[in-house]
Amino acid sequence: MPEETPLERFNVAEPAHAEQTLLACCAARRWADELLARRPYHDLAGLRRVSHTVFESLTWDDIAEALAAHPRIGERTAGTGQEAAWSRDEQAGADSATQEDLAAGNVAYEERFGHVFLICATGLSGEEMLTALRERLGNDPDTERGVVRAELAKIVDLRLGKAFAS
Numbered sequence: 001m002p003e004e005t006p007l008e009r010f011n012v013a014e015p016a017h018a019e020q021t022l023l024a025c026c027a028a029r030r031w032a033d034e035l036l037a038r039r040p041y042h043d044l045a046g047l048r049r050v051s052h053t054v055f056e057s058l059t060w061d062d063i064a065e066a067l068a069a070h071p072r073i074g075e076r077t078a079g080t081g082q083e084a085a086w087s088r089d090e091q092a093g094a095d096s097a098t099q100e101d102l103a104a105g106n107v108a109y110e111e112r113f114g115h116v117f118l119i120c121a122t123g124l125s126g127e128e129m130l131t132a133l134r135e136r137l138g139n140d141p142d143t144e145r146g147v148v149r150a151e152l153a154k155i156v157d158l159r160l161g162k163a164f165a166s
Contacts, residue, residue, distance in 0.1 A: 005164075005166040006163060006164045006165070006166065007041055007043070007044060007047065007164045007166070010039070010041075010163075010164065011039050011040035011041060012040075015036055018036055018039070019032050019033075019036055021163055022035055022036065023069075024159065024163065025156055025159035025160050025163055026055075026066050026152070026155075026156040026159070027065060027066045027068065027069035027070075028058055028062040028063065028065050028066040029062075029065065030054075030058060030062050031051070031054050031055060031058060031062065031066070031156075034050075034054040035047070035050060035051060035054060038050050044160070044161065044164050044165060044166075047160060047164060048157060048160055048161075051156060051157070051160060052153070052157075055152075055153050055156060058149075060145060063145075063148065063149055063152060064115060066152055067115045067116055067118060067148070067152070068115075070116055070118055071116075072102075072103070072106045072116050072117065073102055073106065073116075073117055073118075073119060073121060073129055073133070074098065074099040074102030074103055074106065074126070074129070098125075098126030098127060098129070098130055099126070101130050102126065102129065102130055102133065105117070105130060105133040105134060105137070106133070108137060109133060109136070109137060112137060113141060113144055115148075117133050117136070118148050118151050118152060118155075119132055119133070119151050120151050120154035120155050120158070122158060
């Protein structure tokens with residue numbers, strides 16, 4: 001008999017356990033609750049479609065809740081959970097030479113916008129992240145909220161793939 005896939009296990013998991021899996025992908029509780037309520041999912045593509053639909057309905061407060069769980073770009077999170085491991089992996093392109101500049105940029109960004117700088121860092125070098133940070137400091141707050149939402153959506157989609165791929 002074939003082994004259960006991660007998605008099949010998620011579909012039948014206790015709500016609290018299933019919620020922890022989702023919160024590692026996106027720490028917005030409303031997003032996680034909506035995805036839980038719509039179980040079961042027949043495939044990863046279906047889960048991603050529902051995620052996208054729910055994500056589009058999130059308020060800025062929901063997005064801010066998710067942002068609060070993200071470490072600063074260039075900082076290595078010391079956590080041991082799945083989200084911490086994914087963050088370390090996603091930020092692998094930030095080398096030590098760039099980390100000081102990213103740290104300074106993070107401070108300026110947080111002073112300007114009131115939250116961490118978020119970028120889908122997978123596949124980006126530290127220099128590319130730093131360039132994006134510097135460019136985005138010139139955005140007005142509404143424009144930057146749109147950019148943050150789009151970057152978070154990319155991160156969530158990648159993490160769903162990591163969590164539920166067979």
